[in-house]
Amino acid sequence: MLVHIVADYGPTGDLAFAEVVQRIKLHLPDAEPVLTPVPAFATLAAGFCIAQLGLNDAPAGTIIYHNVAPRQDVEEAREANAGERLAFARLPTGVRVIGVNAGYAFSFVRDAAEELRWAAVPAAGSQFRSRDLFPQAAAAIALGHPDALAETIEPGQTPAVPEDAIAYIDGYGNLKTTMRADAQRFAAGAPVRLRIGGHEHKATAGDGTFSVTHGQLAFAPGSSGWTDRMGSETRWMEIFLRGGNAWETFQRPGIGDQVEVLD
The missing domain is CATH 2.40.30.90 (Bacterial fluorinating enzyme like)
Known part of the structure; x- marks a missing residue:
């Protein structure tokens, strides 16, 4: 199973990438991770990569797991390291996208997606949610667990792609x-x-x-x-x-x- 990991952890040799790969392999032993770094907090770059990988031909079962979460959905102090919620999109190519709905991360695929829903996982509980909380939720979605997904993401909860940027x-x-x-x-x-x-x-x-x-x-x-x-x-x-x-x-x-x- 090809698993693209798009994140702003730093270079591909950064410890954060290694930890996330390790946790994903724990829950999805057949995962074949491919790492794609983007600049810190660059949700627009992440969204562009997600669409380029997800809306073009890909092997059956391909998953894009992304995490660029600047935690800018609210400016106040946060309880339990809460941040943007984990979301899921199923694309016409069959590629499944799992990651935080932060900034423009889903903007390039929101209109093309055949399914766009929230994941049934808490948005709080760890500073490093993409290691501690999200891989298990991603695995549940990948394996088709019926209770892994929550309600549909409503229009307006994902911004349009900014022009001329x-x-x-x-x-x-x-x-x-x-x-x-x-x-x-x-x-x-x-x-x-x-x-x-x-x-x-x-x-x-x-x-x-x-x-x-x-x-x-x-x-x-x-x-x-x-x-x-x-x-x-x-x-x-x-x-x-x-x-x-x-x-x-x-x-x-x-x-x-x-x-x-x-x-």
Whole structure:
């Protein structure tokens, strides 16, 4: 059973990843964990990864277990380390998603999901809930226990995907955005100006291929995207510097930073 673990614990060699894998294997001995780290508290990046992994073809039985829980649902002091509730989504691909409904974690899959429900597990009781409380609940859901799920998550309890934002930064420094490719008005090869956080650079609109020259900044449909349950394809615009690092070029912007396309 393939189990993607998407979390903000730090690098994949961090102790937290090891502890969570150990606990998941305790309850799901056949689990084959794959670790995907995202920046601290970056629910938008987590949500992007969840959709990219969950809405594309995957082996039967695949589970995405995620935990990016900034505990920002309330600002007051918390009793027993309470935080955002554990949720569950069943996607059209058959992939099951289990994780806290924090920020934008479920935003990319909320409309595509065939089932979106709360998990029947307390939201409080441990500082490290994704190790101490959630793996057993995830295993119960994975094994189809009838009492593992609670009520349906109502519309409005998961926010929409924010527009024109950086959603993910890959290892090459490519900036994956929440700008839909089919909404762009620029022809391939047209010059564009991009601004992120006060830093502005010229780029070339592309068609998703390496049609720009070495050292040239491109604004083009990227490699990330998926098809929803109605068969509609979504592709996202990406900013990349051929032979370089777009993230460095724009002075290391953060997840959620706005991208402006200037005329």
